[in-house]
Amino acid sequence: MQEDAKLGPEAHYQAQLNQGRFLIQRCSDCARHVFYPRVICPHCGGAALQWVEAGGAGMVYSTTTVRRKAEAGGDYDVSLIDLDEGVRMMSRVEGIAPTEVKIGMRVRARVIDQKGAGLVVFFAEDGK
Amino acid sequence: MSLKDLRGRIAIVGVGTAGCGEAHGMSDLEILGQAAKAALDDAGLALKDVDGLCTANLNAAMWPLNVVEYLGIRPKFVEGTNVGGAAFVAHQLPAMLALDAGVCDVVLVCYGSTQRTSSFGRKERSAARNLLDPEPFQAPYQPFNPPSSYALIAARHMHQFATTRRHLAEVAVAARKWAQLNPEAFSREPLDIETVLKARMISDPFTAYDCCLVTDGAAAYVMTRADRARDLQKQPVHILANATAVWHRSVSSMQDLTVTPSKESGERAFAAAGLGPKDIDMLQTYDAFSINTLLALEDLGFCKKGEGGSFVEDGAIAPGGRFPVNTNGGGLSCVHPNMYGAFITIEAVRQLRGECGERQVEGAKTAVVNGNGGNSASSQSTSVLATADVL
Incomplete structure (x- = not known):
C-alpha cells in the first residue's frame, strides 16, 4: 500500500485489483463517481478524486456476443455495465451463455485473475 | 467572424480517386499520389499550385511529412489532425479558414491506403496499435473492434x-x-x-x-476560394x-x-x-x-x-x-x-x-x-x- 500511494491512478487501480479489491473514484468537489481512474474529474475539472470501494452491483447497459471459432475458445460476451454508483465500464458477464446476456439484466461484480492480473467481471444477480 | 461568414466562400474544384478495391503492388503513398494527380487534373491545376495540404493516415503519426516529401511540395498551410475517418471532412474548416485568410490559395486534401493488399494490413496494425496506443480499460475484455463497439x-x-x-x-x-x-x-x-x-x-x-468493406483506395480533392473557383474548368461545389x-x-x-x-x-x-x-x-x-x-x-x-x-x-x-x-x-x-x-x-x-x-x-x-x-x-x-x- 505504501508503494501503491506513489502510483498514478491507473496503476493504483490495477494494483488494487491484483489484490482482489475493486476501487473506483469519487470526486469530493462535485460528489460524482468517476470511472476509469483519472487525475482530473471529467465532470467538474476538479482534482479532488478519492478512492472508494465499488459496491459491485450494476446493470447491463449493452451487450454483444463476439463470435470466435471454437478452437480459439469459442464465442464470448462483451458488455457495458452501468454500476449503481453511476459509472459505466466495459466488462463481460460470466456464468451464462454469452447470447443469454440481456440489456437490463442485474449483475454483480467479481474480481478474477486473468493471466496474472486482477480483472472485474460480472455475474447475473439471480445467481445463475 | 463566425462560421456563417464563411458560407460558400470556399469551393471544392477537383476530385480524384485511385487504387480503389485492390491496388496490388502499390504503396499507400503511390495511390495517394495518383489520386492527388487525378484531383488536380480534374481542377485544371498542377502540383506547383498546391500551397496547402490536409492529410492523415492510421500508420504514421507524422504522415503530412511523408506526403510533403513524396509530392515534392512546400505548403504554407499543413493540417494533419487525425480524428479518425472523419478527418477528411473535418479538415475542411481549418482549410476554409486558411484559404479565406489568404494564408494559402490551393489546398489539397488527400488520403491513400493499401490495407487490403499490403503485407502490413489490418491485423498487424491492430496488434501494433494495442502496444502504441492501448485502451487499458477495454483491452482485457477483447472487444473485436471496431465491429464490437458499433455492435x-x-x-x-x-x-x-x-x-x-x-x-x-x-x-x-x-x-x-x-x-x-x-x-x-x-x-x-x-x-x-x-x-x-x-x-x-x-x-x-x-x-x-x-460491416464496411476492407479495401485499398486513395482519394483527393482540391479546395480554393470561390472567386478563383469560378475561373477553373469544373463547376465548383461550394462548402456552405x-x-x-x-x-x-x-x-x-x-x-x-x-x-x-x-x-x-x-x-x-x-x-x-x-x-x-x-x-x-x-x-x-x-x-x-x-x-x-x-x-x-x-x-x-x-x-x-x-x-x-x-x-x-x-x-x-x-x-x-x-x-x-x-x-x-x-x-x-x-x-x-x-x-x-x-x-x-x-x-x-x-x-x-x-x-x-x-x-x-x-x-x-x-x-x-x-x-x-x-x-x-x-x-x-x-x-x-x-x-x-x-x-
Whole structure:
C-alpha cells in the first residue's frame, strides 16, 4: 500500500485489483463517481478524486456476443455495465451463455485473475 | 467572424480517386499520389499550385511529412489532425479558414491506403496499435473492434427503439443497390435482406454485411476560394458549412449509445449554412457499419430519434427511394480503405456536378456529407455542400 500511494491512478487501480479489491473514484468537489481512474474529474475539472470501494452491483447497459471459432475458445460476451454508483465500464458477464446476456439484466461484480492480473467481471444477480 | 461568414466562400474544384478495391503492388503513398494527380487534373491545376495540404493516415503519426516529401511540395498551410475517418471532412474548416485568410490559395486534401493488399494490413496494425496506443480499460475484455463497439451501439438502439436486424439489413441492401449502379464500386453482386439476416454473425447483431468493406483506395480533392473557383474548368461545389464534434474515444465512455456527435456537428453546420434537413437533396454519410446510417439520419434531423429504422424501410434510401443516401454504395459496398471521409466528400461533389451516370440524383443542388471517426462514433464532422445557384 505504501508503494501503491506513489502510483498514478491507473496503476493504483490495477494494483488494487491484483489484490482482489475493486476501487473506483469519487470526486469530493462535485460528489460524482468517476470511472476509469483519472487525475482530473471529467465532470467538474476538479482534482479532488478519492478512492472508494465499488459496491459491485450494476446493470447491463449493452451487450454483444463476439463470435470466435471454437478452437480459439469459442464465442464470448462483451458488455457495458452501468454500476449503481453511476459509472459505466466495459466488462463481460460470466456464468451464462454469452447470447443469454440481456440489456437490463442485474449483475454483480467479481474480481478474477486473468493471466496474472486482477480483472472485474460480472455475474447475473439471480445467481445463475 | 463566425462560421456563417464563411458560407460558400470556399469551393471544392477537383476530385480524384485511385487504387480503389485492390491496388496490388502499390504503396499507400503511390495511390495517394495518383489520386492527388487525378484531383488536380480534374481542377485544371498542377502540383506547383498546391500551397496547402490536409492529410492523415492510421500508420504514421507524422504522415503530412511523408506526403510533403513524396509530392515534392512546400505548403504554407499543413493540417494533419487525425480524428479518425472523419478527418477528411473535418479538415475542411481549418482549410476554409486558411484559404479565406489568404494564408494559402490551393489546398489539397488527400488520403491513400493499401490495407487490403499490403503485407502490413489490418491485423498487424491492430496488434501494433494495442502496444502504441492501448485502451487499458477495454483491452482485457477483447472487444473485436471496431465491429464490437458499433455492435454495442446497435444493440442498445434496438433495445430502446425497437430497431430490428431487418432495418439494419435495409441499409446494407440499399448501399449494395447503389453500388450496382457505380462502376467504381467493389461489391456489386446482388444482395437481399434474407441473405444479410442469414449470414454468419461477427459480433451480434452484426453479420459481415453490416460491416464496411476492407479495401485499398486513395482519394483527393482540391479546395480554393470561390472567386478563383469560378475561373477553373469544373463547376465548383461550394462548402456552405463544416462543423466537427468530438465526444469520446472508447465506446465505454460514450454517454448515450444512441446519440452521436453528429447531433452537435449537424446543428452547427445547418445553422451556418442557413439550411435544414428539408432543404437537402442527398446524404453522403460514413457507413462504417449499418447502424451508422440510421444514427446519422436521426442525429442530423432527417427523422426523429429512434425512427431511423422505419425511415429506411421498403428501400427508402435505395435507388428510386424517397431520399438518396450513400449513392456510391458507401463503405458497405463501394470502398473502405480504413479511413473513408474523403470518399463521401467526393461522391457529393460528383453528384452536385451531375457526373454520376446511372446513379445520378437528378437536379441535386444540395448535399450533406457526414464523416464518422473512431471506434465508436467518437468524432463526427458534417458539411453542407451546394451548387452555385444555392448561394
